[in-house]
Amino acid sequence: MALRIGITAEPIPSHVSALDYVIRPALEQGHHVTLHAPVVFRREARRRGVELHGAGTNWACDPLVQRTASEIWTGLGNAPFNRYVFGHLWPKQAEAKARDLLTAWTRARPDLVIAECSDLGAHLAAKVLGLPLLAADNGLGPVLLDLWDTDIAPALLPLYKQYEQDTPVLPPMVTPAPVAWFYPAPPSSARAVRRTVAEFRTALPGWLDRSPSSRPLVYVSLGTLTTAMTDLRTVVGSAYREIMAALSAIDCDAIVSAGNLAEHLRSTGPRIKLVEHVPQPALLRHADLFVTHGGRASLLDAVQGATPVLAMGVLADQPDNAAAFARRGLGRALDLTATRLQIADAITDVLGSPQYAAAMRTADTELSQLPPLDLMEQWKGCDLV
Missing domain, CATH: 3.40.50.2000 (Glycogen Phosphorylase B;)
Structure with a gap:
């Protein structure tokens, strides 16, 4: 029926x-x-x-x-x-x-x-x-x-x-x-x-196919709603700039998805690719770290990709979500106003500590059951x- x-x-x-x-x-x-x-x-x-x-x-x-x-x-x-x-x-x-x-x-x-x-x-x-x-x-x-x-x-x-x-x-x-x-x-x-997620969001576009690299891949996205609200947009734009400045000092590749803010930002190095949108669930299956605003859907995308997070909660449920994932050992949490040095230290810690990825794999198993x-x-x- x-x-x-x-x-x-x-x-x-x-x-x-x-x-x-x-x-x-x-x-x-x-x-x-x-x-x-x-x-x-x-x-x-x-x-x-x-x-x-x-x-x-x-x-x-x-x-x-x-x-x-x-x-x-x-x-x-x-x-x-x-x-x-x-x-x-x-x-x-x-x-x-x-x-x-x-x-x-x-x-x-x-x-x-x-x-x-x-x-x-x-x-x-x-x-x-x-x-x-x-x-x-x-x-x-x-x-x-x-x-x-x-x-x-x-x-x-x-x-x-x-x-x-x-x-x-x-x-x-x-x-x-x-x-x-x-x-x-x-x-x-x-x-x-x-x-489950929509099937079209699980396919990685050809332009995102990575050539073999010994460097870890960091994916950054602070959500869609945050870039649409005037005063908030200014704060989030500053956070993107601090994150990219931190990434430029780390031996990694990065993809930064900033929605309609992308046209107002500038990449801080040749290994940092700035885009408007990507199929997030697909990309997170290839990333080593996700710098995120801590929205529930984004965090679950990270779990299903077994990708540890650096969560910088912005509004609504996001700060609590970020703190909850940090308590579970699934990554780190920072305030949205964190400096580039604080961000770089947190990124280096998560990339260099295998226990975060192991905790994510355990969480992925729990989610799939x-x-x-x-x-x-x-x-x-x-x-x-």
Whole structure:
């Protein structure tokens, strides 16, 4: 039996990729998948072979939203940033998403809704229509749980009352990693499932084929969202410059993926290749070290490539993720404002210490042993919300 599955995503550049562990199994198991997301994701849907229905606005790309959020981050720090973004901005956008989904799902009712854990409008629409709902952890699950009672649920309550619904509750979640890796206090409803990525992201382009080299390969990426926010973009640009200055003093090859910041940066040496984008999961199977912003998807890409990390957390869940991976011995963590000397010392330490790579191989084994995501099983066991 093929299910009609509605998957929802919010307008953050990396969020469709973060849901590949749900999208790919659904397609491989023969289900009909529709992605309900802003139309900016049309290309991402096409690349994955799923139908796109436009839902919600592209609010995350609004220059005023980006400027305000980045000013809060630079002026007040990450905790106030999280309260503003997840306790104010995200609930504020829920009504438009819910309205679009109520229209779409009344017209063509899905058998199962799999919504991003942060897609608050999708949670409400499924609840109003009595649809089976599962939340897919996109990496923000720990932040949402931390802020749910104090910030998120109170902000959602007026909207829920408008639709004559009870108090907002975060739905049961699936997460593509052992729960204890990212949750200090694991929620009872979270279930860990095997992680997959889109097939096209596993192929290494011809231009990335390396000629034999005795030097280690370092891959650097500080994420996509961080380069889109005005004040934050300046801080991240400075971090890229410090990282490349550190790399130029080390006997290694490096690929630095900086998104739309790449055109404003300059390589500091012939062994440092500066690009906009690369297929990260494929490249990390060839790299010896990953300098990363600590996003959950990026860290799991590193685990599946058995590549130790130097994590420099930026915002949201990333600083906590970086610290958690350092505690597990999977690499090192540094503040985003670290100097080139501190960065060079950390890179040299990780490249020269085999225990980090050994810990990553152990983590990769643990990750690969998680049970596959069975959508029919999830559907049969999913209570109506």
